[in-house]
Amino acid sequence: MVNVEVTPLPGIGTRQDFVSRSGRRIGVVTYRDGHFDLIVSKHDDPDSCVASIPLTTDESGALANLLGGPQLVAKLQEQNRDVPGVDTRQLPLAQDSPYDGRTLGDTALRTRTAVSVVAVVRAGTVHPSPRPDFTLGGGDLLITVGTSEGLAQAADVLDNG
Amino acid sequence: MHNTAISLIELGAVFFGLGILGRLAWKIGVSPIPLYLLGGLAFGAGGLVPLEGIEPFTELSGEIGVVLLLLLLGLEYSAAELVTGLRRSWLAGVLDIVLNAAPGAAVAFLLGWGPVGALAMAGVTYISSSGIIAKVLGDLGRLGNRETPVVLSILVFEDLAMALYLPILTAVLAGTTLLGGLTAVGVSLIVITVVLVVALKFGRYVSMVVDSPEPEVFLLRLLGAALLVAGLASQLQVSAAVGSFLLGIAISGSTAENATKLLEPLRDLFAAVFFVVFGLNTDPRSIPPVLGYAIALAVITTITKLATGWFAAQRQGIARMGRARAGAALVARGEFSIVIAGLAVAAGAVDGQLAALATAYVLLMAILGPVAARVVEPAARAMQRLATRGSAPASP
Numbered sequence: 001m002v003n004v005e006v007t008p009l010p011g012i013g014t015r016q017d018f019v020s021r022s023g024r025r026i027g028v029v030t031y032r033d034g035h036f037d038l039i040v041s042k043h044d045d046p047d048s049c050v051a052s053i054p055l056t057t058d059e060s061g062a063l064a065n066l067l068g069g070p071q072l073v074a075k076l077q078e079q080n081r082d083v084p085g086v087d088t089r090q091l092p093l094a095q096d097s098p099y100d101g102r103t104l105g106d107t108a109l110r111t112r113t114a115v116s117v118v119a120v121v122r123a124g125t126v127h128p129s130p131r132p133d134f135t136l137g138g139g140d141l142l143i144t145v146g147t148s149e150g151l152a153q154a155a156d157v158l159d160n161g
Numbered sequence: 162m163h164n165t166a167i168s169l170i171e172l173g174a175v176f177f178g179l180g181i182l183g184r185l186a187w188k189i190g191v192s193p194i195p196l197y198l199l200g201g202l203a204f205g206a207g208g209l210v211p212l213e214g215i216e217p218f219t220e221l222s223g224e225i226g227v228v229l230l231l232l233l234l235g236l237e238y239s240a241a242e243l244v245t246g247l248r249r250s251w252l253a254g255v256l257d258i259v260l261n262a263a264p265g266a267a268v269a270f271l272l273g274w275g276p277v278g279a280l281a282m283a284g285v286t287y288i289s290s291s292g293i294i295a296k297v298l299g300d301l302g303r304l305g306n307r308e309t310p311v312v313l314s315i316l317v318f319e320d321l322a323m324a325l326y327l328p329i330l331t332a333v334l335a336g337t338t339l340l341g342g343l344t345a346v347g348v349s350l351i352v353i354t355v356v357l358v359v360a361l362k363f364g365r366y367v368s369m370v371v372d373s374p375e376p377e378v379f380l381l382r383l384l385g386a387a388l389l390v391a392g393l394a395s396q397l398q399v400s401a402a403v404g405s406f407l408l409g410i411a412i413s414g415s416t417a418e419n420a421t422k423l424l425e426p427l428r429d430l431f432a433a434v435f436f437v438v439f440g441l442n443t444d445p446r447s448i449p450p451v452l453g454y455a456i457a458l459a460v461i462t463t464i465t466k467l468a469t470g471w472f473a474a475q476r477q478g479i480a481r482m483g484r485a486r487a488g489a490a491l492v493a494r495g496e497f498s499i500v501i502a503g504l505a506v507a508a509g510a511v512d513g514q515l516a517a518l519a520t521a522y523v524l525l526m527a528i529l530g531p532v533a534a535r536v537v538e539p540a541a542r543a544m545q546r547l548a549t550r551g552s553a554p555a556s557p
Contacts, residue, residue, distance in 0.1 A: 007310050008245070008310070010237075010313045010316070010317045011237045011313060011317075015309075015310070017305070025307075032418050041305075045482050046307070047306055047307040047486075048303065048308075049302060049303070049305040051302070052303075
């Protein structure tokens with residue numbers, strides 16, 4: 001379990017951070033007005049920060065996507081370990097993908113590659129078991145289950161149509 | 162009316178000029194306060210271009226500036242933060258008072274200003290500028306640093322110390338006896354305790370009186386309440402500043418946050434006028450005789466604040482570099498030093514040169530503070546290199 005430390009910053013907000021296994025302090029400073037900074041400590045001076053990056057709500061959602069997706073994949077992989085030949089991967093939908101703005105049904109992934117989309121991660125939120133009429137958007141992460149060839153094909157379909 | 166036209170032009174030119182100075186200040190990374198003071202010095206009696214006809218406006222605006230500065234200082238920290246701050250950092254806070262008030266008091270005695278002047282100067286050199294410090298920490302991306310909560314809790318402690326100090330100063334300036342002074346201490350201790358308890362337990366009700374979903378109504382109620390409380394406090398000889406400060410502490414929660422957002426631009430406007438007025442009322446020719454003392458005070462109180470921050474950060478288990486950063490962050494003095502000097506000069510109970518010394522001191526410290534916060538890391542590293550050179554080869 002990661003131990004997240006919450007420190008009040010009087011007059012400013014709060015700092016929430018934890019120390020990673022590699023010895024770096026990672027966290028966020030949440031301001032009273034709701035916006036926040038991503039902070040990462042310096043390697044040689046853990047008291048200070050190498051970066052303090054202001055993030056908008058959208059940007060923090062995107063970051064949560066990037067970090068939350070693999071966690072979901074790891075969980076599914078754990079569950080599918082007993083089933084030989086089945087693999088779990090996260091496939092990003094690029095901004096310029098032909099399916100940006102179209103439905104999951106339009107991709108016909110199941111028919112063409114035998115791959116199932118078990119969840120879509122968007123702006124830090126997981127949409128489980130999306131239906132064929134689920135509209136995809138650039139930046140979405142598709143959590144997919146299938147054979148390794150099927151998954152490679154699916155990635156190609158999502159990129160090139 | 163011809164006079165009105167001239168006054169408007171003069172006032173417009175002053176504000177516009179301050180705007181240019183403010184932009185310039187943040188561009189070179191220092192607080193605009195010293196530049197506002199210099200602006201005031203340039204236009205006042207004995208300055209380059211004496212301005213006349215806008216005094217009725219500027220005098221009252223300056224007063225409102227003080228009320229708003231103190232109201233927002235009170236709003237800055239919630240009562241809960243004040244109590245936690247007091248509990249956690251009282252030792253460093255006490256050291257802060259001893260180390261940083263003593264130099265000011267000593268210089269006042271040296272110049273023969275007596276105990277009253279010493280009390281005022283002690284406040285001038287003690288109180289750090291929470292405005293400058295918060296801005297500099299944010300600009301330098303140090304809010305996520307481990308030493309930052311230490312710095313902030315010292316500022317919280319200074320905040321509370323001000324609540325105790327201002328009523329005492331006002332009482333002493335009004336010329337009370339030792340007994341009267343002690344009564345003032347007792348009364349202010351009771352008042353602060355009452356205000357803190359009220360803010361902790363019944364803060365909602367105080368907030369309810371001023372709160373409103375309409376920004377316009379909210380602003381008018383807030384400003385009305387602040388000026389009413391300030392005026393009443395002034396009538397009771399407690400000083401307008403203290404009244405608005407305690408009101409700020411009593412307002413809590415989301416009301417306080419919204420109030421801060423709404424009042425900040427107003428505070429900046431009226432506070433700028435206050436600094437200009439203070440500069441206007443200070444004769445530039447009175448500064449050179451006290452400049453030596455101001456520089457000596459600047460050097461000494463830079464070292465004492467460094468020591469305070471170092472000690473406080475060390476107690477929280479922060480490494481050397483962080484301790485140095487905490488100390489350097491605390492160096493800046495600004496708005497509240499001028500408020501204290503302004504109170505003292507307005508009461509007429511202290512030597513007129515106090516204004517000149519306070520002006521020169523704040524000019525130095527408001528510039529030196531942000532610079533110290535910036536250069537502390539390279540300076541500390543250079544010192545480390547010097548210390549290790551010769552004894553051992555530098556590590557890669």
